[in-house]
Amino acid sequence: MVFFKHTLSAICVFLLALVVADPQSITHNETFVPDAVLRVSTSNISQSCYPSKSTVLVNGTSPGPELRIKEGITYWIRVYNDMTHQNLTMHWHGLTQAMAPFADGTPQASQWPIPPLHFFDYEMLVPIGMAGTYFYHSHVGFQAVSATGPLIVEEDQVPCAYQYDEDKTVFLQDVFTKDDSTIEAGLVASPLSWSGETDMILVNGKGGGSANGTVCNASLSSINVQPGKTYRLRFIGATTLTFASLAFEGHDLEIIEADGHYTQPHNTSFLQLGTGQRFSALLHTKLNPEKSTYYLQLESRERPTLTRGFAVLNYGPKPSTPFTPPSQPPLTLPNTTLGFLDYELHPFSAPTDGAFPTAQEVTRRVTLTVHQRVSGQTVWIQNQYDWTDAFPAEPYLVSLYKNDSIEFPSMQRALSNNGIDPISRAFPAQIGEVLEIVIQNTGADSGGLDVHPYHAHGAHYWDLGSGNGSYDAAANEARIAASGPPVQRDTTMLYRYAMKTTNGTVMGWRAWRLRVSQPGVWMVHCHILQHMLMGMQTLWVMGNKTEVLGKVGYPDVAGYLQYGGSVYGNASRWPSVVHFTDSWVDEQ
Numbered sequence: 001m002v003f004f005k006h007t008l009s010a011i012c013v014f015l016l017a018l019v020v021a022d023p024q025s026i027t028h029n030e031t032f033v034p035d036a037v038l039r040v041s042t043s044n045i046s047q048s049c050y051p052s053k054s055t056v057l058v059n060g061t062s063p064g065p066e067l068r069i070k071e072g073i074t075y076w077i078r079v080y081n082d083m084t085h086q087n088l089t090m091h092w093h094g095l096t097q098a099m100a101p102f103a104d105g106t107p108q109a110s111q112w113p114i115p116p117l118h119f120f121d122y123e124m125l126v127p128i129g130m131a132g133t134y135f136y137h138s139h140v141g142f143q144a145v146s147a148t149g150p151l152i153v154e155e156d157q158v159p160c161a162y163q164y165d166e167d168k169t170v171f172l173q174d175v176f177t178k179d180d181s182t183i184e185a186g187l188v189a190s191p192l193s194w195s196g197e198t199d200m201i202l203v204n205g206k207g208g209g210s211a212n213g214t215v216c217n218a219s220l221s222s223i224n225v226q227p228g229k230t231y232r233l234r235f236i237g238a239t240t241l242t243f244a245s246l247a248f249e250g251h252d253l254e255i256i257e258a259d260g261h262y263t264q265p266h267n268t269s270f271l272q273l274g275t276g277q278r279f280s281a282l283l284h285t286k287l288n289p290e291k292s293t294y295y296l297q298l299e300s301r302e303r304p305t306l307t308r309g310f311a312v313l314n315y316g317p318k319p320s321t322p323f324t325p326p327s328q329p330p331l332t333l334p335n336t337t338l339g340f341l342d343y344e345l346h347p348f349s350a351p352t353d354g355a356f357p358t359a360q361e362v363t364r365r366v367t368l369t370v371h372q373r374v375s376g377q378t379v380w381i382q383n384q385y386d387w388t389d390a391f392p393a394e395p396y397l398v399s400l401y402k403n404d405s406i407e408f409p410s411m412q413r414a415l416s417n418n419g420i421d422p423i424s425r426a427f428p429a430q431i432g433e434v435l436e437i438v439i440q441n442t443g444a445d446s447g448g449l450d451v452h453p454y455h456a457h458g459a460h461y462w463d464l465g466s467g468n469g470s471y472d473a474a475a476n477e478a479r480i481a482a483s484g485p486p487v488q489r490d491t492t493m494l495y496r497y498a499m500k501t502t503n504g505t506v507m508g509w510r511a512w513r514l515r516v517s518q519p520g521v522w523m524v525h526c527h528i529l530q531h532m533l534m535g536m537q538t539l540w541v542m543g544n545k546t547e548v549l550g551k552v553g554y555p556d557v558a559g560y561l562q563y564g565g566s567v568y569g570n571a572s573r574w575p576s577v578v579h580f581t582d583s584w585v586d587e588q
């Protein structure tokens with residue numbers, strides 16, 4: 001765990017808010033002490049059963065350290081790129097980051113990546129009411145497979161909605177035997193050279209079981225508990241590909257949080273966790289356990305081969321030798337539950353950022369029609385457009401400031417082209433709009449169908465559910481009215497309802513509702529890293545030019561506009577950065 005100077009930074013914010021009226025560049029010299037430091041490097045390490053290979057690590061480990069911050073306080077996290085040949089960013093998955101436009105960690109949208117041997121100070125302020133379970137990961141290439149770690153946002157004052165004795169993180173990752181650069185090159189090759197299926201599902205960095213027909217007896221993580229207690233388990237889907245089904249032997253779960261929002265309690269015997277999703281669940285331990293260890297069993301779903309991993313719920317003393325996988329899986333996990341938890345989770349309390357917008361308030365519906373196109377290179381497209389490393393040439397927000405390669409997205413052009421402006425390749429929206437975003441699955445050129453965990457940066461949306469066929473707004477509204485108000489999420493699943501259909505057949509949808517309130521440039525993308533690299537990403541520009549760019553202008557943003565500009569520190573230079581949340585604090 002990383003230690004933070006809560007009080008100090010709270011006082012600093014308060015003083016600066018009084019002194020500094022407008023955001024301006026401030027040099028982070030030796031007197032500036034960041035709240036946490038993450039150092040990213042590569043090293044040859046071995047994970048699970050697999051031979052050592054070059055792996056991107058955070059503070060020397062994967063996952064990296066767990067960060068704990070409090071809502072309502074500004075934090076500065078210094079991220080060093082200690083790699084000599086790769087760029088880096090850090091994204092704070094699930095944080096809305098509306099107040100710090102260059103600190104969202106998206107290298108093609110919000111900022112130039114951190115060059116080798118440079119560092120960047122990320123500013124973050126989680127609005128009150130959004131305490132919960134998050135994670136951080138690089139947003140460059142395939143680095144997030146290992147360059148990632150838990151980010152827990154605690155309540156500042158208000159006691160937690162639920163009582164528990166202790167909280168524990170259950171952090172899921174994938175392992176591939178190919179290294180990142182081989183995987184990245186293969187995904188954009190023509191024809192496609194696939195990454196391979198995941199070779200193990202890791203829990204807190206460890207895992208063994210079986211994958212792709214091979215047994216792996218590597219040591220397991222142990223979740224240590226005591227009898228008769230209540231634990232809050234924070235499940236984090238930091239996998240790159242795996243849509244996990246998981247359950248504990250002999251213990252049910254009570255879901256209390258989804259993607260940073262408390263829910264009404266919901267009992268379940270198992271969880272499905274897509275990449276990018278988080279749930280907290282209470283686990284009530286037995287008063288008189290029949291044995292000292294119970295397995296947590298995890299399996300991949302919706303892939304051509306099965307990967308099965310394990311961890312251990314341990315009531316006993318710390319073992320002298322590490323736990324290993326069972327010879328037979330103790331559980332039979334269910335097949336994919338389509339629409340898992342849809343219409344079943346409801347908010348714990350009224351949201352702090354406005355009520356669920358009614359159907360009558362919806363001003364516009366944008367349908368993202370997703371499709372896999374094969375013509376030489378295999379790409380994933382949304383409304384005919386992909387978004388890969390080949391576009392844009394510089395980070396989108398940077399281009400808008402510089403007014404060079406990309407013009408500000410045209411609402412008019414977008415309205416006559418299924419929501420996307422074909423020239424700037426962005427989906428524009430206006431502040432005050434209530435959007436319905438419908439993600440519609442279609443048969444690939446080959447007729448195949450796939451599942452996709454869709455994730456939005458910049459804001460959480462009201463999740464309207466999912467279903468087969470195409471979205472029927474009236475029918476779905478009736479279903480919501482009957483089941484109760486939906487929860488806010490930032491990552492939800494687009495399912496498949498068959499393995500195969502015909503090219504272009506519309507089959508399966510997911511719908512979101514969103515009140516557009518924060519100007520900014522935000523990604524909406526599938527969270528399967530392989531699909532992202534194959535084009536499954538969109539960019540949204542919320543607000544007009546003045547709203548997006550007007551808050552902070554030249555000369556203060558100049559350092560953000562060049563690769564390796566003055567906001568990036570290195571061995572011989574302190575960075576000069578804008579303190580964006582100062583004006584944010586003033587306005588609140």
Ligand code: C2O
Nearest residue numbers: 091093276455523
């Ligand atoms: Cu965790 Cu853009 O995502």
Ligand code: CU
Nearest residue numbers: 452526528531
């Ligand atoms: Cu996908």
